[in-house]
Amino acid sequence: MRKSVLLGTLLLSFGCSANSDALPAWNDTPTKQAIEKWIQETTRDGSPDFIPLNKRYVVFDNDGTLWPEAPLTFQLQFAVDEIKRMAPEHPEWQKDPLIAAVLENDLKAVAASGEKGLLRLVALTHSGMTTEAFAARVRDWLDTHKDKRTGCRYDRMGYQPMRQLLDYLRANGFKTWIISGGGIDFMRVMSDSMYGIPPEQVVGSFSLSDYSLGEKGVELQKTMKGAFNDDGASKPVAIHLFMGQRPVAAFGNSDGDLAMLQYAASNPDAKTFGLLVHHTDAAREYAYDSPPTASGKLVEGLSLAKQKGWVVVDMKQDWKTVFDPSLCSGK
Template identity: 70%
Template sequence: MKHALLFSAMLFGTIGAAHADDPLSTWNNTSSKQAIEQWVQNATNKDRSTFIPPEKRYVVFDNDGTLWPEAPLTFQLQFAVDEVKRLAPEHPEWKNDPVVSAVLNDDLKTVVASGEKGLIQLLELTHSNITTEEFNQRVSNWVDSHRDNRFGCRYDQMSYQPMRQLLDYLRENGFKTWIVSGGGIDFMRVVAEKMYGIPPEQVIGSFSLSEFSLTDNGTQLRKTMKGAFNDDAAAKPVAIHLFMGQRPVAAFGNSDGDLAMMQYTASNPDYKTFGLLVHHTDAEREYAYDSHPPASGKLVEGLSLAKEKGWAIVDMKHDWKTVFDPALCK
């Protein structure tokens, strides 16, 4: 028995050491992983012409579908749906609205079919006319109390483990990681640091203007829908310039909505850049889609453009050993 325990300790110690030696241990050794490692080695080796100074190592990641799932609904839309249900008893007049009625009847097809107009309507009901502190608390409460219907995990436990390792790997090599997403900037900032190690000031997303006022207790910012900026497609490079002030050297996305950001990055005149698209091909461990996504994340043009530009395409089914961290999402 003693010898068996000793052997087990040696075995698991060896496995642990191997895991420590491979910062991308949840990636299979395919061309995607090799491309990432080769680019990082080239970018961080001072003796190579491809060296990128640490102060220029800004890399950008889309969020929905790139760092966490966007099917069957994006997490933020699911939050809005759940908030409408929670708040509806206080607003009986809402039930006369077709989009709200669809939410209350769990008719998600109608909700999705309502498009941007319907989404804005739900956001106005659940994201505006409250203070920024109250909104942050609502998101925190939702994260603490709700779980994904299919996987049974809390939403803040559902980041893609291989992408989380990639974020850590890049930071360990001197890169500054940013989120650039169509998701709401305030929504993502509540969870981004805990989930990804990305602080609030490095999160860029869709936003609207808040209103400042003095109160008896000090000051407050109140959320509105004024000046709404949808950080998607061609708006992403605009937001990168506004918030970052320099062109990234690598971009990671999963849909045609990320192409402008990736093209903007690839056009960096000073450095050899890197691009990667996550292709959802794993219906068993996550979802499989490209041209016909459940709600968002259409990927058609990107698949052909990636070949032309030399961007890596991650096949989730074959390139990733795991999708979600089994220690978190059981």
């Protein structure tokens, strides 16, 4: 056996036990202890709660769970910035009240346009191009834009405690998936570099693409046809469609994630785990549950967590750091 293979086998066998602390960005609170206890009990040979490797599928929401979603979700911020970039090429937009609100930074008016208005912004900025061209636009946006409050690149704003949790789970043989209301093509551009989650393990909202065969070969054109919103009750449907099995753990932050947590909790073949991130830190991030600044209302979930035994992360109390200072220094 090669040394690299042997080392990988040993790491998988012993998880993170060789490290003094696999979750150093977490304070030593009951929340952290509950996470560690569940992972240890479900991966230890001989444990009555042992979960076989081929069943260790865990799912994470993205917006508000792995990175911020306030004051706007990052994808909506991308759409707003794209509208501003594209506006000079579309003089016909000048009479559109929604576009005018975007150009004037009137986010209240944008929000007041409701789901219909937001879908229009998505249609203008996420369709009518090849999948490759869209990915290039997202990468260019990531390279040239920063969060106004932190001064940090958006693709460096993954929550450090959650990134450590993803690593900890994978070190113990769990397969990590993103199941989110965010656009599937948008998230897949940065999921691997940010979280170590490859594109094929990212599931989000999507529309169908059109196939074409031309001089450049096969191309897929993004459209708004057959739109699927991967939120609420649609999340278990997407999990079944893309994963093919029920997860043993689910991690979210809003009432839109409850169906996903309930789906995992109903797994009859495993000791399951559920976790909700509660945004309580106005100084280092944002504090909200109801009403949220953008999305991510958490009301029913707080009540259900007590009944179901799900863990609720108090961001202010449970996290030593929110963003990795080596990645997100504001410079």
